[in-house]
Amino acid sequence: MSIPLLQRTKVAEDCWSALDAHEKRARLLRAAGDVFAREGLQAPMPAVAAAAGAGVGSVYRQFPSKRDLLAALVVERLQETERGAEAALAGEHDRWSALTGLLWMLAERQASDDVLGEAMATVSEHPAVAEALNETLVSLQRLLAAARSEGALRADATTLDLRLLFAATRAANQLQAGAWRRMLELGIDALRAPQPGRGAVSDASTHV
Amino acid sequence: MSIPLLQRTKVAEDCWSALDAHEKRARLLRAAGDVFAREGLQAPMPAVAAAAGAGVGSVYRQFPSKRDLLAALVVERLQETERGAEAALAGEHDRWSALTGLLWMLAERQASDDVLGEAMATVSEHPAVAEALNETLVSLQRLLAAARSEGALRADATTLDLRLLFAATRAANQLQAGAWRRMLELGIDALRAPQPGRGAVSDASTHV
DNA sequence: ACAGTAGCGGAATGAGCATTCCGCTCTTGC
DNA sequence: GCAAGAGCGGAATGCTCATTCCGCTACTGT
Numbered sequence: 001m002s003i004p005l006l007q008r009t010k011v012a013e014d015c016w017s018a019l020d021a022h023e024k025r026a027r028l029l030r031a032a033g034d035v036f037a038r039e040g041l042q043a044p045m046p047a048v049a050a051a052a053g054a055g056v057g058s059v060y061r062q063f064p065s066k067r068d069l070l071a072a073l074v075v076e077r078l079q080e081t082e083r084g085a086e087a088a089l090a091g092e093h094d095r096w097s098a099l100t101g102l103l104w105m106l107a108e109r110q111a112s113d114d115v116l117g118e119a120m121a122t123v124s125e126h127p128a129v130a131e132a133l134n135e136t137l138v139s140l141q142r143l144l145a146a147a148r149s150e151g152a153l154r155a156d157a158t159t160l161d162l163r164l165l166f167a168a169t170r171a172a173n174q175l176q177a178g179a180w181r182r183m184l185e186l187g188i189d190a191l192r193a194p195q196p197g198r199g200a201v202s203d204a205s206t207h208v
Numbered sequence: 209m210s211i212p213l214l215q216r217t218k219v220a221e222d223c224w225s226a227l228d229a230h231e232k233r234a235r236l237l238r239a240a241g242d243v244f245a246r247e248g249l250q251a252p253m254p255a256v257a258a259a260a261g262a263g264v265g266s267v268y269r270q271f272p273s274k275r276d277l278l279a280a281l282v283v284e285r286l287q288e289t290e291r292g293a294e295a296a297l298a299g300e301h302d303r304w305s306a307l308t309g310l311l312w313m314l315a316e317r318q319a320s321d322d323v324l325g326e327a328m329a330t331v332s333e334h335p336a337v338a339e340a341l342n343e344t345l346v347s348l349q350r351l352l353a354a355a356r357s358e359g360a361l362r363a364d365a366t367t368l369d370l371r372l373l374f375a376a377t378r379a380a381n382q383l384q385a386g387a388w389r390r391m392l393e394l395g396i397d398a399l400r401a402p403q404p405g406r407g408a409v410s411d412a413s414t415h416v
Numbered sequence: 417a418c419a420g421t422a423g424c425g426g427a428a429t430g431a432g433c434a435t436t437c438c439g440c441t442c443t444t445g446c
Numbered sequence: 447g448c449a450a451g452a453g454c455g456g457a458a459t460g461c462t463c464a465t466t467c468c469g470c471t472a473c474t475g476t
Contacts, residue, residue, distance in 0.1 A: 055425030167379035175375045252433055263455030
């Protein structure tokens with residue numbers, strides 16, 4: 001069941017064990033993501049361990065507590081988001097298209113596997129999560145700034161608006177499968193700059 | 209601690225015990241609402257019992273399970289909403305004002321004590337809740353129809369839109385206290401009929 | 417080939433909670 | 447005033463986990 005053959009060799013053992021640990025961690029994270037997505041956040045640790053083909057002990061060696069495991073999962077997703085934002089910023093299209101494209105991608109992913117939203121709420125206080133969130137928000141902020149300078153994004157849009165949008169799509173989807181699409185369309189419309197329009201998704205423009 | 213004096217008298221004992229049971233039930237419900245609002249839905253039953261100045265046994269005599277207690281709480285709130293809708297329908301103002309007024313009131317209440325949203329998700333399958341929800345939706349539906357006939361509400365707005373709106377305000381508020389206001393303003397704007405506007409909160413107009 | 421040990425799997429432990437059970441009290445009916 | 451019993455409070459029970467602990471296996475270095 002395990003992959004002991006990859007463990008420590010006489011050559012550069014630190015290097016090997018490091019690589020190995022990394023792979024094991026990734027495997028656990030993937031299994032945890034699957035299990036939590038399928039059974040909800042209350043899925044027991046032993047189930048996660050089993051899904052990863054490991055014993056609980058091994059899970060706890062990588063993640064000191066369930067909370068830490070959840071946090072790692074969330075951080076992973078946040079980093080993906082950050083990379084997505086960076087890519088959007090560097091892409092060929094105009095920033096507005098890049099931004100909306102990113103939002104659709106993220107929302108779709110969230111819709112197909114909602115755990116992360118709930119997990120985020122559970123571990124938002126976790127140091128690692130807080131840090132990752134900050135970094136992600138910085139990237140998103142830059143993307144917003146770029147889109148704004150191109151005139152496509154309403155002037156007072158902030159990253160809080162984006163977060164509100166995600167919260168809303170998630171809520172919508174819990175109420176009725178597929179409802180997230182409409183909610184997102186609506187939100188994106190509200191984010192668009194044009195015309196004299198009325199309000200934005202948020203008036204709290206003093207946040208990152 | 210208890211109010212034994214009100215129990216059974218020789219006069220019309222069914223009547224008395226019924227009234228008494230009703231009062232006790234109400235007291236439990238109030239206590240449960242407080243406790244859950246303060247400590248979250250995972251608050252232990254003994255805590256609820258203590259808050260009501262009763263023993264767990266008494267709680268279980270009224271509500272066979274925690275789930276039933278939660279359901280009763282949700283049903284109560286739904287009925288309030290229903291009454292609110294009826295009142296709005298019968299009020300003096302135009303239906304649009306009545307509708308938005310109702311939405312503001314309900315959203316504010318939800319913001320100040322969020323449990324019900326979560327509880328609703330937990331027990332939405334419960335028969336009693338399903339039934340109460342249906343009735344509430346019927347009333348809201350009538351209010352919507354009235355507002356629509358006055359021309360203030362967009363033609364394709366449904367009660368699902370209202371539910372989405374509540375889900376969204378709740379989500380917004382969880383992210384940032386007070387954010388529900390903006391979200392609600394936005395949603396109400398989207399519900400307004402006027403001009404050629406773009407989209408509604410939902411495109412699923414085939415639901416009650 | 418052998419002793420030493422890192423890392424593993426999963427049994428064992430402990431805590432928290434919903435729910436059940438029971439002895440006790442206060443009220444009733446005579 | 448007394449026996450019967452309705453309804454009460456809260457101790458006891460049983461179960462589900464998170465987390466800890468430990469004997470075992472497989473690889474290392476000699």
